[in-house]
Amino acid sequence: MTLFIGSLHLGLIYGLMALGISITFRILKTPDLTTDGSFTLGTAISASLAILGMPGYGILFAILCGGLAGAVTGLLQTKLNIHPILSGILTMSGLYSVNLYILGARSNVSLLGSEHLFSQAAALFPHINRNFVRLWVAFLLCAACFSVLTWFFRTHLGLCIRATGDNDDMVRASSIDVDRMRIIAVALSNACVGFSGAVAAQYQGFADIGGGVGMMVVGLASVIIGEMFFGHRSVTLGFLSAVCGSVVYRLIIALALKSDFFPAYALKLVSALIVVTALSLPAVRDRLRVFGLKREALRRKTLNQEALGEGELRADDR
């Protein structure tokens, strides 16, 4: 039960990040590598401000700064014409220094003894089980983010962003400013990632400079796992899938760790393998199909030859 509750907590908190990832990966259709940096940025800001006694502001600023980091990547991608993947890597790389600066040139900051969102919530409802309160906090934050995003992608601006990812040619010929749409979308995505990092830091009680490494892959794995449940036929279903995928991902990881199936340090390798498997499925399916067709054709050919051979034999008999 604790395993389940714990996975649910983490799943919902990292679900915020999965929401952000699905914006760039599924709606904009350009994977964004800023994630690793902006997640740590979120944890760093949130932890630093929580230590100063302002956990709420910590989360707020983490969202803003995450968005800002995303906007930088967006600017690099569009106005400076740098390849989207490289833009993300550049921002992520630069953020490493920024994150260290925020953490006061330390690689690790602990929230031990300071107030944070979850302890405040627990203090508000002293009679309720602590884990239950945590679950509610995580759930409410996730639900709020989900609702805002669902609403946003139904507004005119949201439609414009979806069209940018769907058909670049069309949007370029229309009155929509493609560059601005891309910048807004990447910023929004990283605001979610920063939000996720901020909540994660206060949940776990520390911020670590290496906390964001491989986060993008974890997010992708969540999005992909989630799509097995609801698909991404509509934007809303896509977001729902992302959150559910995140929870399932955490459950899988927790179970695997508990069963001593693999050691904790194999986590990122497993995540990467999940993503590779899911992304390579269409290619593998195609290969198998071609292989099957080839075998079928060969079989027919030999059958024909055999039939021909028999015919010749008969002719000889005559």
Place this chain on the structure above:
Amino acid sequence: MLTIDKAQKTFQRGTPGERIALDRLSLNLKRGEFLTIIGSNGAGKSTLFNAITGAFLLDGGSIVLAGTDITWMPPHKRAFTIGYLFQDPMKGTAPGMSVEENLALAYSRRKAWPLRIGVSKKDSALFRERLARLDMGLEDRVKTKVGLLSGGQRQALALLMSTVGEPHLLLLDEHTAALDPAAAERIMRVTCGVIENQRLTAMMITHNIQQALHFGSRTIMLEEGRIIVDIAGEERKKMTVPRLLELYSRRSRKELDNDRILLEGSGVPPSEFEV
């Protein structure tokens, strides 16, 4: 409505591959005029459209649309007043979005609040009504994803999208060329209907000379970035495909070399465009 003055564009200037795409081309289009454009491969037809939409900037000359100088205006700002229809029906619509969401994108007004709801009830009703006018059965499929529609339906939707905002100018770039004959005829009829109803000023590139003479009110022929034939009114009414081809060879001192035009302009009018 549209005044192009000595538009000049050279591609790959200063290299052995230098090519003059627009050679001090001047063109004046009156409000409500429907211009058809023909010309051989590389004559500058598409270059002219790209210059108007702002896909590139001119080396010299100016473009004025409805009293506004748009020579230096970025493409997305020009698009508020210019409707554009691609040859490829896949290019003009977003396949992963529904019919009404596509229309809502096109139906954007410049000053409206960007966070308003994308498809309001009022918009939805308007879209249904406009779709019904196309008579393509689209009004019952407003929630359908555009990727599931046929090429003809997608092109009809793209046409509606490019005209719903009442543009000053409608550019049609061989917009029926990629469709099957029946769909092409239907789209052409719908196009003419829309242009007439909204009294749009329009320009249409076509590789079908018969079509060029049959539709619209004025026809120009381009060659090496210049206008070599410009006919309207009585002169155009009397013009036939063979005479136009003859006029072309006389003015350009060579045979018309368009792999597609020769096939379709050889005297026998394609049945689907007969009067």
